[in-house]
Amino acid sequence: MNIAVLCSGSGTNLQAIIDSVNSGYIPAKIALVVSDKKNALALERAKKAGVRTLILDKKDFKTREDFDREVIKNLKEQNVGLVVLAGFMRLMSPHFIKEYRNKIINIHPALLPSFKGTNGIKDALEYGVKVTGPTVHFVDEKLDNGPIILQKALEVRDDDTEESLLERVHGEEHKIYPEAIRLFVEGKLKIEGRRVKIIRKE
Ligand code: GAR
DSSP states (O other): OEEEEEESSOOHHHHHHHHHHHTTSSOSEEEEEEESOTTOHHHHHHHHTTOOEEEOOGGGOSSHHHHHHHHHHHHHHTTEEEEEESSOOSOOOHHHHHHTTTOEEEEESSOTTSSOSSOHHHHHHHHTOSEEOOEEEEOOSSTTOSOEEEEOOEEOOTTOOHHHHHHHHHHHHHHHHHHHHHHHHTTOEEEETTEEEEOOOO
16 A cells, blocks of 8 residues: 655654554555655655655645645555645645545544644643543544544653653654554554444454
8 A cells, every 4th residue: 555644844753654664564655755844854754765755835825725636636646545644734625535535544642632733742731631642543624533543641740841741742653653554554444433443353
């Protein structure tokens, strides 16, 4: 299966995915990395790994849908079967969701449905929760809303800062995202309404 990874930032999750593909843990090919930020470190990681990249600037498109149509065109050219959002800080248009329904996954740094949005770690820390952690989920039309694939709960320590909590959450993201991608690629995820069942046996 060909997969595409969409990123806007440092791309530590992209790196974990690249490493998992290279080690054979994820039986798929990263056919394309798309970024909406030309300076994203994620692009450097992709180039270093010899992965094809595409940079799209939202300023060059009139509407969100126009932007997404260009992404779709490139994904189709690469015959992409799974779209992986890894710190891609844009909401996908309904058109994009329709085109790749149940084939788009995202990682969020909080235990959904808590602390949706762009500051999942800071918001959880400031709220004072004792447990938080990353969520991998299918993407639907609403923000951070689709059926949940994997989550990992972590204890919040009294002396945690945003930086220390981010480090631990990222550490877990780099494990559960490759795991979720592997399960998808191997056809082991079954969506039933809001629930995602994992077929563990052969
Ligand atoms: C990750 O922590 C991911 O959970 C978060 O962006 C970070 C990207 O880091 N995504 C969201 O907050 C989405 N709402 P990375 O570029 O180093 O992979």
